Amino acid sequence: MALHKPSTMRRILTVDLPMVAILAFTLGPYLWMFLTSISDESTLFTEGPSLLNATLENYTRLFRTVGFADNLLDSFIVAGGTVIVGLSLSVTAAYSFSRFEFKFKRVLMLQFLLINMFPLVLLILPLFVLMRVLGLLDTHIALIIANSTIAIPFSIWMMVSYINGIPRSLDEAAMTDGCTRLQALRRVVLPLCLPGIIATGIYIFITSWNEYLYALTLGGREVRPITVAVQTLIGEYEVQWGLLTAGGIVGALPATVLFLLVQKRLISGLTQGAVKG
Amino acid sequence: MTDATATDTSRHDRQSRRATLGRRVLPYAMLSPAVLVTLAIVFFPMVQTAWMSLHDYVLFRPNDFDWVGLENFRTALSDEVFWISLRNTIIWMGTTIPAQLLLGLVTALLLNQQFPWRPLARALIIIPWALPSVVIALMWVWIYDSNYGVANEFLLRMGLIQQSIPWLADPDYALASIILTLTWQGFPFFAVMILAGLQAIPQSYYEAAAIDGASAWRQFWHITLPGIAGVMMTAVLLRLIWVANSFDVIFVMTGGGPGYATHTLPLYAFIKARTNLDFGYGSAIAVLFTMLLMVVVVFYLRRTGKAVS
Numbered sequence: 238m239a240l241h242k243p244s245t246m247r248r249i250l251t252v253d254l255p256m257v258a259i260l261a262f263t264l265g266p267y268l269w270m271f272l273t274s275i276s277d278e279s280t281l282f283t284e285g286p287s288l289l290n291a292t293l294e295n296y297t298r299l300f301r302t303v304g305f306a307d308n309l310l311d312s313f314i315v316a317g318g319t320v321i322v323g324l325s326l327s328v329t330a331a332y333s334f335s336r337f338e339f340k341f342k343r344v345l346m347l348q349f350l351l352i353n354m355f356p357l358v359l360l361i362l363p364l365f366v367l368m369r370v371l372g373l374l375d376t377h378i379a380l381i382i383a384n385s386t387i388a389i390p391f392s393i394w395m396m397v398s399y400i401n402g403i404p405r406s407l408d409e410a411a412m413t414d415g416c417t418r419l420q421a422l423r424r425v426v427l428p429l430c431l432p433g434i435i436a437t438g439i440y441i442f443i444t445s446w447n448e449y450l451y452a453l454t455l456g457g458r459e460v461r462p463i464t465v466a467v468q469t470l471i472g473e474y475e476v477q478w479g480l481l482t483a484g485g486i487v488g489a490l491p492a493t494v495l496f497l498l499v500q501k502r503l504i505s506g507l508t509q510g511a512v513k514g
Numbered sequence: 515m516t517d518a519t520a521t522d523t524s525r526h527d528r529q530s531r532r533a534t535l536g537r538r539v540l541p542y543a544m545l546s547p548a549v550l551v552t553l554a555i556v557f558f559p560m561v562q563t564a565w566m567s568l569h570d571y572v573l574f575r576p577n578d579f580d581w582v583g584l585e586n587f588r589t590a591l592s593d594e595v596f597w598i599s600l601r602n603t604i605i606w607m608g609t610t611i612p613a614q615l616l617l618g619l620v621t622a623l624l625l626n627q628q629f630p631w632r633p634l635a636r637a638l639i640i641i642p643w644a645l646p647s648v649v650i651a652l653m654w655v656w657i658y659d660s661n662y663g664v665a666n667e668f669l670l671r672m673g674l675i676q677q678s679i680p681w682l683a684d685p686d687y688a689l690a691s692i693i694l695t696l697t698w699q700g701f702p703f704f705a706v707m708i709l710a711g712l713q714a715i716p717q718s719y720y721e722a723a724a725i726d727g728a729s730a731w732r733q734f735w736h737i738t739l740p741g742i743a744g745v746m747m748t749a750v751l752l753r754l755i756w757v758a759n760s761f762d763v764i765f766v767m768t769g770g771g772p773g774y775a776t777h778t779l780p781l782y783a784f785i786k787a788r789t790n791l792d793f794g795y796g797s798a799i800a801v802l803f804t805m806l807l808m809v810v811v812v813f814y815l816r817r818t819g820k821a822v823s
Contacts, residue, residue, distance in 0.1 A: 252627045256635055259621050263639055263702065269664055270653045281662075322551075330548035337541035345545065352556050354811040357759045358780040358800045362787050363559035363566065386556050389548060418540060447646035449762045454788065464648040468766060471652075478656055485649040496644035497637060 274482035281479055295483035303480070305487060308466035311377070312488075315452075315462055316445040318381035323388030323441045324434060331396030332422050336405065346397075349390040357450060360386055365454050375459045383451040388441040395440070399433030400426060436499045443492040463488040567798040573791035586798035596799065598774045599782040602689060603803075606696075606764075606778050610757050611750060613697040618704020619746075623738075625705065626712045636709075640702045647699070651766035654695040658682050682768050685775035692764055692776055696757065703756075704749055711745030712738065754810050758803075779803040 273281070275291045299305045333339075334346055364383050365374075373379040407429070408421040416424065427434070449464040457465060467484040470477065567587070570580040590596045625636055642650070657665050660680035669675045681691040719737045728736070761781040764770065770777040770785055777785075780803055787796030 248627070248629060252624055252629050255620070256624045256629070259617075259624070260635060260638055262698070263642060266653050266657055266698070267641060267645075269657065270649075273656065326548040326551055329544040333541045333544035337537075339538070339541040342541075345549065349548075349552070351811070352552060354755050354807075355556075355560065356755065356780055356800070356804055356807055358761070358783050359563050359804050360556065360559050361784065362793055362797055362800060363562035364555075365787075366562065366566070366793065367559060382555055385551070389552055390556075393548060418536075443644060447644075447648075449646065449648045450765070450784070464646050467646075467652065468648050478662075481652060482656065485652055489645045489649045492646065493641060493644045496640070500637060500640055 270482045270485055273478055274486050276479060278477060278479040295479040296487070298480060299483050299487065303466075303470070303484075305463075305466065305484065308461055308463045309487075311456075311460050312446055312462040312464070314377050315380040315384065315460075316442045318377060319384040319388050319445040320438045320441045322381060322385045323392045324438055326389055327392040327396050327437075328427070328434065329422070331393050331400055332426065334393070334397050335400040336408070349393050352386070352390040353394075357387075361450060361454055364451070368455055373455075375456055377460055379455045380448075380451060380460065380462070383455055384441075384445040384448055387444060387448075391444075392437045392441060395437040396430070396433065399430045399437075402433075403429050439495050439499050443496055446492050563797045564801055566793055567801045569794050571792075571794035571797075573787075573793055582794070586795050587802065589795065590798055590802060595774055595777060595782060596779075599777040599779045599799075602774075602776065603778040603780075605689060606693065607754065607757055610693050610696045610700065611753055613693070614700040614704050614753065615746065615750060617697065617701040618749075619708055621701065621705035622708035622712055625709050639705055642699050643702045645699075647760065647762045648766055650695065650699055651763045654691075654698075655682065655767055658691055683772055685772050688768055688772060688775045692767055695767070696760060696763060699760070699763070700753060700757065703753065704746075707745055707749040708742055711742035715741040751810060751813065755807070758807055779806075 272288065274295050275288075275293065277292050277294065334342065360383075364379075364386075368374045368379045368382075373382075403426055407425050408418075411421040411425045412418065446462075447464065448462075449468075452462040452465045453468075456462060461469075463484075467481065467488050470481045470484055568581065568583060570578065570582045570585070572578070621639060625632065625639070629635075657663050658681035660666065660678055660683065663678075663681070665681065666675070666678040670678070679687060681687050715737065719741075720733055723733045723737060758780060761778055761784065764776050764778060764781055765784065768776045770781050779799060783796045783799035783803065786792050786799060790796075
């Protein structure tokens with residue numbers, strides 16, 4: 238497998254071609270959606286999507302008449318808020334897990350893992366009742382809280398694996414030089430795991446941006462994130478596929494771009510624990 | 515620490531005592547914000563679900579919150595839709611995950627080979643993972659469209675079908691169509707996880723095996739598979755939970771229909787609460803579903819618990 242180098246022809250047949258087929262399956266639907274979104278709505282059903290008379294009309298309509306900009310802003314506030322809540326709570330917790338030995342450490346760590354394991358449907362009903370009682374329905378705060386239920390445990394696990402990667406001797410050296418624990422954390426550990434923090438933050442951003450069920454249940458009228466807005470483009474009697482696919486492309490773009498930017502680091506963080514286990 | 519009147523020794527003494535106390539308290543102090551918040555927004559609501567499931571609680575009669583004990587659960591067990599949903603849930607999770615795993619394994623093995631555009635392929639393969647599930651669902655609704663969908667057109671041109679099939683409106687095809695969509699969405703995750711596992715296998719194993727004359731297939735069977743077994747296991751268990759949460763795709767694509775053909779347990783619980791506002795019964799189904807998942811979760815925790823300690 239590894240020793241003898243197969244000829245180029247054989248490689249193309251056994252590696253390149255299957256890879257192209259899988260990529261076609263992976264990207265095909267996405268490209269099809271894009272093609273639909275730049276097709277003219279009037280000719281879509283007669284001639285099908287095509288590149289020939291490409292138009293941006295669907296996109297301009299999306300922002301002019303449907304008001305997609307407001308939805309983008311809602312999504313941005315919710316996702317950004319979740320990132321702030323998730324990261325600020327998880328960094329110190331992760332440091333504590335990584336550096337100290339204490340009673341109940343294992344139980345507490347498993348507890349955060351356990352939260353990740355509970356199905357969302359178990360939380361969505363009580364959160365709705367809770368937000369209703371608190372009068373928070375249809376606010377950004379409600380959605381930030383709901384998304385934090387996923388973001389906090391996840392980012393704690395990611396941050397533990399990043400902080401574990403920074404040698405203990407560094408914060409010990411800082412403390413010998415007169416830093417307190419918290420100073421060592423702030424001046425030594427945090428700068429070093431900044432790439433990890435950014436990757437975790439981006440992951441939280443993406444998951445909150447893409448979240449749909451909470452947005453639908455806890456928001457919907459005043460606060461309408463992009464995922465809900467895209468879905469409401471499905472009309473009662475007819476579906477405007479051009480508009481809808483344009484909405485899909487716009488809605489997916491920020492998360493996709495962010496994801497491609499950090500995918501390497503993110504994946505190494507995600508898989509580290511799994512490979513070790 | 516800045517007590518000027520203290521003698522050197524007692525100051526030192528106090529300092530170290532304070533340091534010990536600090537060492538003992540600090541870990542908890544640093545943890546407490548995260549723990550308290552999760553208690554408030556995760557554990558408290560979870561207990562509330564269990565509590566609601568023991569009550570007759572319909573949201574348009576907010577003042578009625580009658581204790582009914584296990585009545586909701588008894589209703590569920592004699593509810594035909596519950597059993598249909600359970601059956602669909604088993605099919606849904608039982609086929610989606612192996613399909614994702616298999617396709618992911620093939621992709622990972624390909625990505626582990628040397629070819630010029632490997633970095634590009636590795637970056638592109640993960641795109642489905644970053645897409646919002648609503649967008650994925652709508653995109654595939656458009657692909658499956660019975661009149662203008664590209665799936666029908668493609669199959670018709672290939673001569674594989676004789677006439678258009680209404681994929682999502684036909685009870686025989688609806689669940690399978692959704693499973694294909696979810697496979698598409700989830701296999702990159704497996705590919706990436708397994709690829710990381712593959713790259714952790716020392717190259718020298720293969721070299722030694724090749725010197726001993728082992729065929730490529732035997733190398734795969736005796737070195738590669740055992741090497742990635744752990745990763746695959748973890749990935750499957752993680753994915754179970756994620757697939758369980760991916761009922762939003764089903765909700766958008768079919769809403770559970772036609773009929774009950776694509777009803778799954780989490781979706782059924784959600785619909786009960788959302789459409790019928792029956793939060794008591796919805797909670798009971800959610801609790802039942804969670805208990806079924808728990809079996810899997812316990813299995814997972816025992817694995818990861820070993821890794822943590």
